[in-house]
Amino acid sequence: MNFEPSAKVAALQQRVSAFMNEYVYPNEDRYLREIDEGDRWQPIALIEELKERAKAAELWNLFLPESAHGAGLTNAEYAPLCEIMGRVVWAPEVFNCSAPDTGNMEVLARYGTAEQKRQWLEPLLRGEIRSAFAMTEPLVASSDATNIESSIVRDGDHYVINGRKWWTSGASDPRCKVFIFMGKTDPQAPRHRQQAMILVPRDTPGVTVVRPLPVFGFDDAPHGHAEVLFENVRVPADNMLLGEGRGFEIAQGRLGPGRIHHCMRLVGLAERALEVMCKRSLSRVAFGRAVAEQSITLQRIADARILIDETRFLVLNAAHRMDTVGNKVATREIAMIKVAAPNMACQVIDWAIQACGGFGMQDRFLAHGYATARSLRIADGPDEVHRNQIGKLELDKYRVREDAV
The missing domain is CATH 1.20.140.10 (Butyryl-CoA Dehydrogenase, subunit A, domain 3)
Structure with missing residues (x-):
């Protein structure tokens, strides 16, 4: 494999590095000050300002391979750009390239219906909202995803969701508008066909953000990682991703x-x-x-x-x-x-x-x-x-x- 970047990627490396030098590194102290002032769980002005600059510079959604919504880069082409962003923990969000949104956008792009993409993928790609991925659970060893106990039960034209999740990154962020939730639709099915993933709007009754979870003393506000309770949460059956049994x-x-x-x-x-x-x-x-x-x-x-x-x-x-x-x-x-x-x-x-x-x-x-x-x-x-x-x-x-x- 040739590790030398193409002319296109080399140019993007220069542009991303220049953006970091001009707007990100000089603002690291400002970022910390804004986080420490007022309500830690509200979006900070700096990030929103820099997002607009990144859009204007066409340094936006660089992560999506072969996509009309981004730069159309392969994983290998994106790697050196992602490395540059990684030099500052909060920088990827500026380019709309931060977790868990990147993974959620790829799920929607690959597996979402036309309506699911219109409702959730498009505003995520524009950076208008954020999202969360609810898989890990506190009562089981979630390193084995087949252990999850949360339930997704069909009830007519809806699914009823129950479960307790944690380390749900972004759940405390007020910009978070949708969860991708993983639970079991059929506990009796073969081990890797028991699970499903379904879209849960953040404002659905029964969704409660219990508490933010610090990581070695850092709460990562305003994004954070949270414990979230889902109690008899009802969502339309059309919110199912790909189908029952396809979650794993x-x-x-x-x-x-x-x-x-x-x-x-x-x-x-x-x-x-x-x-x-x-x-x-x-x-x-x-x-x-x-x-x-x-x-x-x-x-x-x-x-x-x-x-x-x-x-x-x-x-x-x-x-x-x-x-x-x-x-x-x-x-x-x-x-x-x-x-x-x-x-x-x-x-x-x-x-x-x-x-x-x-x-x-x-x-x-x-x-x-x-x-x-x-x-x-x-x-x-x-x-x-x-x-x-x-x-x-x-x-x-x-x-x-x-x-x-």
């Missing part, structure tokens, strides 16, 4: 792109952490020498460079495989990066914190970046699940098959 299939289709986007952003996050580490260690003196000249610091900088580049190449390879053979065939590559990228980012950011000393413990970029990277060793499937999958796929190469005997 949709989940697998959704999580592939979602996982690789997280990994792309983590490469950018780690790259910036390494920059902080290098600059800080060059400017600080300990025991008569710059911290950068200490052998342990040199080793960690070298190891960080190796880890970041290794992960970047793994991500680009996974993106290439998704583009050429499809998400299902690229399962192993997606699982590999989902393990590699968060672990790499955690390690690189940890080294950066250590090199920065006391500054590293109070710097919001490093602390929030570490919390983000660490949470992604659990979100979208924990390391253990992905490692098991990789191991089984590797062993399958060596199993003696009956037709080969």
